[in-house]
Amino acid sequence: xxxxxxxxxxxxxxxxxxxxxxxxxxxxxxxxxxxxxxxxxxxxxxxxxxxxxxxxxxxxxxxxxxxxxxxxxxxxxxxxxxxxxxxxxxxxxxxxxx
Numbered sequence: 462x463x464x465x466x467x468x469x470x471x472x473x474x475x476x477x478x479x480x481x482x483x484x485x486x487x488x489x490x491x492x493x494x495x496x497x498x499x500x501x502x503x504x505x506x507x508x509x510x511x512x513x514x515x516x517x518x519x520x521x522x523x524x525x526x527x528x529x530x531x532x533x534x535x536x537x538x539x540x541x542x543x544x545x546x547x548x549x550x551x552x553x554x555x556x557x558x559x
Contacts, residue, residue, distance in 0.1 A: 462498060462557040463526060465518040467537060469550040476512055479546045480504060483514070486540035491518070496525025512548075519557065 471479040483502055491500050498519040505511035520526045526534040537544075537552045 463520045463523055464555040464557050465520060465526065466553050466555070467516045467518075467550065468513055468552075469515075469537075469547045470511075470513045471546050472548050473512060475546045476505075476514075479514060479543070482541060482543045482546065483516075486543065487516070490540055494525075494529045496521040496528060523554075 469479075488500075488502065491497060498521060500516060500518040503515040503517070505513055520529075523534065530536075530538045535552070535554065537550055539547075
């Protein structure tokens with residue numbers, strides 16, 4: 462299994478727009494993907510003052526990720542206008558082990 466962790470810092474003042482886009486675009490799309498075992502969207506804790514959101518996804522394999530997002534599976538995927546709301550981002554992949 463592959464753990465795919467996305468972190469994105471949203472432009473100041475765009476936090477509510479980002480969360481709305483994730484809830485209305487990204488999450489429904491993720492729920493339809495074959496080979497996705499689980500996903501966990503994360504938002505900044507209020508007291509942190511951070512603007513960084515994350516998404517932790519567990520996939521059956523790299524092949525399952527590729528089937529969902531294409532040959533550039535090691536790059537971030539954005540739905541609608543999500544990318545325009547992001548100041549900076551990172552994406553990492555890890556093998557899940559016991």
